[in-house]
Amino acid sequence: MPSGRLLRVCEGLAFIIFIPRRCYAPRVASRAPALLAVVVLIAQLAPAIPQQLRVVGYAWILAPAVMQTETGYAGTVTNVTVLVTEGWGDVYVSTYSLTQEDFQGAATAAARVVCNLLNLSFSSYNFYFRVVGPAVIVGGPSAGVAMAVAVYSALTGQPVNRSVMVTGMISPDGTIGPVGGVYEKAQAAAKAGAKVFLVPPGQSVVVTYRTVVRRVGPFRFYTTQPVTVNLTEYAARELGLRVVEVSTIEEALRYFFGYRPPARAVGKPLLTAEAVSAVESVRAALLAKARDELLSTRAYLNASRLDALARRLLNSYLSYAQQYLARAEEAGGVEAIPLLTLSVASSRWVRMLADYYLDKPLDSYANDVAGRLDRVASEAEAATCGGFLDLNFKVLAADLAVRASRLFNESARAWSSDPAAALQNLAVASAFLEEAELWLRQVKGGYALDARQAAATYLSVARTTWSYAYSVLSRAG
Incomplete structure (x- = not known):
């Protein structure tokens, strides 16, 4: 059974993430347990009641x-x-x-x-x-x-x-x-x-x-x-x-x-200056990472012992990383972030494929993803959630971590039948975790945000509305 841990996003909202106790070795066929992510509403005690209420x-x-x-x-x-x-x-x-x-x-x-x-x-x-x-x-x-x-x-x-x-x-x-x-x-x-x-x-x-x-x-x-x-x-x-x-x-x-x-006034929704600054910080960091991964992977291929056919094939795969990078540079802003993450993932996938063709050990890649999963969960739990902007950043990071955990396990299951697809999942998981860490760095902390009350309200409204709508439709035939 996988070991579970609570990834607390803020007071009142958390994810439960199950991480395998042991990382799989990519050279050995295995079936790692599927990871779960469940949104949990955590009950909180009401504030102390004052003596008199006006x-x-x-x-x-x-x-x-x-x-x-x-x-x-x-x-x-x-x-x-x-x-x-x-x-x-x-x-x-x-x-x-x-x-x-x-x-x-x-x-x-x-x-x-x-x-x-x-x-x-x-x-x-x-x-x-x-x-x-x-x-x-x-x-x-x-x-x-x-x-x-x-x-x-x-x-x-x-x-x-x-x-x-x-x-x-x-x-x-x-x-x-x-x-x-x-x-x-x-x-x-x-x-x-x-x-x-x-x-x-x-x-x-x-x-x-x-x-x-x-x-x-x-x-x-x-x-x-x-x-x-x-x-x-x-x-x-x-x-x-x-x-x-x-x-x-x-x-x-x-x-x-x-x-x-x-x-x-009707117009385009505006982000706060703080939000714009945070998005730009993540975009700039990912842009630098995407460029570095692309250049280093290209140099790695050219210096490798791969034959000409394999090198040409992997360079064609690497062109996807270049395309994602070009589109991100053209888009700019928040739209560039997922493109840059995919560029990083594509470059890492090509490097993993090169090591696979060269018969190099791949355990370090899997261990790195598993370690990062645990690290992101720990950082998210330790960070203090203050304000809805922090909540957005922490939810983004938690969502990326959950998606990465699923890809990690899919990679393990696919290894024996399709090593290329398994390595691709592993590379994307690694890039997702890279982005998650960047979002967590934007969390400034401060006062504790209680998401329980708002979540409970909308859940109550949804339940009541559903039952009432059912009764109305039943009467209407």
């Missing part, structure tokens, strides 16, 4: 919902309240009605989206939600937009427009997703006194079901038939309700608060 704001909103009755589904209204205090990014949900879905994911996503919209730090606040509704409420994510509206009101102090109600699933990027039971919710919204009902895009036309009774002699047969309803026309005519489709949280806030998002 209340930032409080708000409530009525959210239409669907409840399950003995005869099917019916619209109802739930009361969603939120209390915001100073804190550390916790979200608490208390429900005073039975629910088929967990509101936690929707509430957390709503709080995060609004904090991003207002340029506030989510980790500086705690959010306490209370959901009160009758009977058995179907669905939780469908209240996500309403929760976001309540959070916005609590954080800004602006009152909610009570003549407007909304249904929709809130996504982490602020877009509004589809929900079920829009027809029943529209009826509940109108009954509660709403004049405007906001629905997700494409859901102003819905399918509902009506019961048809057919009499045959003394018997009655009941069947249900789907009926397509233009909710905009139906609600205006029968309910006195205006139905409006909204695609984003900004559009919804416009109806509740008259919100106007600030104009945003």
